[in-house]
Amino acid sequence: MSRLLLAFVAVAGVPLATAGYAWLVELVVSWLPARTGRAVRPWLWMLPASAFLVFFLVYPTIETIVLSLYDATSSRFVGLANYAFVFTDPGMLGALRNNLIWLVFFTLVTVILGLVVAVLTDRVPYEAVAKGIVFLPMAVSFVAAGVIWKFMYDYRPPGAAQTGTLNAGVTAVGFEPQAWLINSPWNTFALIAVAVWTWTGFCAVILSAALKGIPPELLEAARVDGASEWQIFRSVVVPLISGTIAVVTTTMIIFALKAFDIVYVMTNGNYNTEVIANAMYKELFNYRDFGRSAAIAVVLLVAIVPVMLLNVGRFRAQEEAR
């Protein structure tokens, strides 16, 4: 099978090629005068990675901004018409609104719940097991998570045996079964719950590591001074790990803005659950409209830029502190 052969070539060939490239670079450098060689070497070491970054990230981002000013087939300049579509079309406005809901609720719930899990598990002897259980969904694809939760949310008319776990619970305590993924606006929250299930463990693991970094003497001193556990948490623990909370929060914000797989698999944006990333996919593949699709992508990028600058700034500060 040629496919297998190709994969084998890629797996074995890439290390060989990199090794060969390294020695080739050394050879070239050795031909040059010592000073020039030293100046050129770093650039040659970065060349393969730079080529990939430019071709897959830098160039396409610029090109997408350009394409967003052209029509569906990228043949006629249309100015800001595609952006006008993004900000006036009812469907797109719904998607923007839903992303805002995702941004606020997904971020808040995962970070707070992650913190709760980190703090609680810190005090029990079976910490590793409990954290592992909450963290486990991180290893699973959103597609699989989508199937898992579609099954959880499964709906049968009242009277029929409910096979969905959630509706079985709801009917057991005497309520009507709900079509969780159809009833707007609650269906968006049902999708957010799936993302919360997947990402809480991520937040918990990072925050838990930060908690363990707090010197125990500090907590002991606060206890000796008669502070209650809640006071300690609020005025000692939270300020000390605020940097990590910020990191986790920005990561969650980025995910909320880019949310795609869960929506694509579970509702495909129907019943008012559309989000930006899925709307972009539809414009690109279902309607073949490069202009609109590019404009949606640019809107997404612009929303992420502040987070990006924040990240770079924080990283710089961290580097200078070293």
Next chain:
Amino acid sequence: MTTRGAAVAAARVQTRRRAAELWSRLPLHSAVVLISLLWMVPTLGLLVSSFRPPAAVTSSGWWTAFEPPFAFTLENYRSVLTTYNMWGSFLNSLLVTIPATVMPILIAAFAAYAFAWMRFPGRNLLFFTVVGLLVVPLQTTLIPVLKVFTTLGLSGTFLAIWLAHTGYGLPFAIYLLRNFFAALPRDMFESAHIDGASPPTVFFRLVLPTSVPALASLAIFQFLWVWNDLLVALIYLGGRPDVAPMTVTISNLVNSLGQGWQLLTAAAFISMLLPLLIFFSLQQYFVRGILAGSVKG
């Protein structure tokens, strides 16, 4: 009071205190156990349902499987693996993931070494750019790259998706490895330099072997990210069934099977097998990668 009596009394006080402590910690324990159960139930439901016969799945909840008659079957797995092309998709997922894991790591290690241990003008600015690229949404890159791939006739091929995942995985890989390399002791490099070792020798003989933990974390990350990816596969493989990895096949099954839960659950579980195996055997590396990857405050 004799010393023995005192000891008994002290022990009694201690037991009582321990009991009181246990009682006061009951809310804590119940909260942790409740959260763990809540997090396990969805996956458990999936796993149980994938082993139940179709008639049972459609007529009763998965929790009733633990009552008689204990009707379990492997038929769902046989069915999705053969009739619904999950076996082919499993192989496709492997074919997509393994090269797409090896390629970015080596290329990134190269650049990361230059960033960490070579001096050149604009080094910091370039590295800040990489940190910035970490969060660029894939969505902004899809259309132009797809156009180039289509022109080159690469769209729908494995090569296209390997290259794409390499490009997308690089910022994180460079970031993680550069931070790890930069933390290696300076003496190590100086003594190698005195011995007359060339940069490639230092890189392959010294840096890579001492960085195995970081490389392992990164490999696990990239493997899971590619294995679980849907968007990149949808775009560059174009949904063709013969090259579709499992994520694409399952999302198609969700549309075509609708309520065929016994099949969907089996298919989803097959796709989770390898990630779960990695998760349980290499969790510490996975966690280490996550901790190193977040820009720490």
